[in-house]
Amino acid sequence: MLIHLLAVFLVAFIMSTPAAAEPFAQLRAAYAARDADAAAAAYAPDAEVIYRYAGVPEERYIGRAAIAASFRKLFAQIDPAKPLDLNFRTTNRQGKKISGIYRLRIGQDSASYGRFEVDLAPHGSFLRDTSRGALLNEFEDASGSVMLAANDEDLEPTYYDRLVGRYRLADGCDLVITRSIVRLFVRNSCTQVWRGLTRV
Secondary structure (H helix, E strand, O other): OHHHHHHOOEEEOOOOOOOOOOOHHHHHHHHHHOOHHHHHOOEEEEEEEEEEOOOOOOEEEEOHHHHHHHHHHHHHOOOOOOOEEEEEEEEEEEOOEEEEEEEEEEOOOEEEEEEEEEEEOOOOOEEEEEEEEOOHHHHHHOOOOOOOOHHHOOOOHHHHHHHOEEEEOOOOOEEEEEEOOOOEEEEEOOOOOEEEEEOO
């Protein structure tokens, strides 16, 4: 299984840097500023937001005013001293329908994850947004870099520390996996070649 997880990184010197897509970038900036009205502005005037998280009743908000109120409620529940960083990994895109996994970092030591499915309006804002729960490993197992600020992305220690180690190849050589804050590295014990590993 660890070899499978490492496979996502075994393309060296290839950098995937998807363009920062609106309205995702707009929503990310609004979270960082804790601005409920700016967050709601990422949605069409008649948009619908649906929260389907396990263990709590489904919530639906229709229209920007109701959506802004839902963001105000969310931001009020989070310690204002802790910065918010929202990011996304897209797992499927078909025309105006996009699905994937989001991560909301709260300060330096906490994060929550969820799945999203959005429909985009013709002018590009969110028309319908459905969210439900997800886990850290689902976010990290998804292929590709994070959608926004990929160059500043730190590796999540609780996930990536378990990949560090020595892996025996069929030819008797070892692959030695180490990591920095932002990258995994591999060294072949026979050839002594070092490579940085990048998500694909």
